[in-house]
Amino acid sequence: MDDIENTAVLKPTEPSPLIGVEELAEELAGERPPVLLDIRWQLSAPGAASGQGGSVGAAEYALGHLPDAVFVDLDRELAAPPAGARGGRHPLPDPAALGAALRRAGVRADRPVVVYDGGPATAAARAWWVLRWAGHQDVRVLDGGIAAWRAAGQPESTEVPAPAEGDFAAVPGGLPTLDGDQAAELARTGLLLDARAAERYRGEVEPLDPRAGHIPGAVSAPTFENNAEDGRFRPLAELVARFRTLGVDGQPVGVYCGSGVTAAHQALALAVAGQRVALYPGSWSEWSNDPRRPVATGAERG
Known part of the structure; x- marks a missing residue:
């Protein structure tokens, strides 16, 4: 726990780990658009703790998502299999497996990432935290998720993108953990x-x-x-x-x-x-x- 000792007390983070709809739309239209990851997931879905929550998210993704967003399964790609008293229902993912999944999604070490879900950012926050823990330096969460995007009249797509292979290698330790x-x-x-x-x-x-x-x-x-x-x-x-x-x-x-x-x-x-x-x-x-x-x-x- 040494790396959380003597931290600043409630001094707002700059830049913020949140991004609004208008700012995201501007960045997507710019020369260096972020990688978009769709992390929709439901804990309340039958069998969510054993890998079915992501299937609900995948179905929602198929009906419409932010253009060029890649779906990432929280249960299968942002967590290891449930482990009871040795890790709980969502243990941290194996770094090699996590890195491979993120590279398939087009994640690069030098390119910003924006994650979103259906709201209120529970699953997206898990993705933000796991990527930051794994060493990525530029990850933000779309505040309000796809609901905010839709409310603002922004475009959606049903096309599944085929991103170029990324180069991100997961190196744990970017954020502190407790046993x-x-x-x-x-x-x-x-x-x-x-x-x-x-x-x-x-x-x-x-x-x-x-x-x-x-x-x-x-x-x-x-x-x-x-x-x-x-x-x-x-x-x-x-x-x-x-x-x-x-x-x-x-x-x-x-x-x-x-x-x-x-x-x-x-x-x-x-x-x-x-x-x-x-x-x-x-x-x-x-x-x-x-x-x-x-x-x-x-x-x-x-």
């Missing part, structure tokens, strides 16, 4: 945010994982409270105020969720606000599958 022991330590000595819905944090319901509750010492911070009603991220001042209320105040910060997807959304919102965080990729799906790990319930940190 279970480090997450437990950070909950005691720093700030560990739980990005799941509040009722899952409290242990009232658990639709996906074997035990209900939260990591002792973690703070409830539902990730979708980062979004406005239109699916875009809330204004910067509101994000900064939210994270200060949650206790972001100069100490090391970590985040987890159910399987490392919505935690990436939280990490993205924190990055917009200027806070570097470590993500626990195994998250609750790994923690709750390990009988040695303690579980807290209720509204308090425990």
Whole structure:
């Protein structure tokens, strides 16, 4: 966790990891357009945790997508197979396999990448985080996703592009991560945010994982409270105020969720606000599958 020590406190990131519709349209018409990746995916889809969420996204992609966008399957290409107590439902992908998938999509080390989903940027944030973790230096998320693009009257296509092979090689370490022991330590000595819905944090319901509750010492911070009603991220001042209320105040910060997807959304919102965080990729799906790990319930940190 050394690389998240003594980070700047809520100093807005420049350039922002978000991009709006008008700015993206201008860049796509320019001399150096970004690579577009479509990451539509549904956690609620039957079998999503075992590879079916991406099939829903692929079907939506076939009906219409941003011109020249390439579909990337979150379950199969941005994650390794589910691994229970040794990685959770969405373990980090094998770097060699990830690099190969991204090269097929035309990703190059020297060319910017813009990722989007159907909103509210949960899957796109996972792609942003994984690419940044793998070493890509220029990745942004389309704020509001394809819904915002359509609302602005921008063009779509049903043609499947055939991009030239990219040259990107995944080198892990671009963003900090936590294992279970480090997450437990950070909950005691720093700030560990739980990005799941509040009722899952409290242990009232658990639709996906074997035990209900939260990591002792973690703070409830539902990730979708980062979004406005239109699916875009809330204004910067509101994000900064939210994270200060949650206790972001100069100490090391970590985040987890159910399987490392919505935690990436939280990490993205924190990055917009200027806070570097470590993500626990195994998250609750790994923690709750390990009988040695303690579980807290209720509204308090425990």
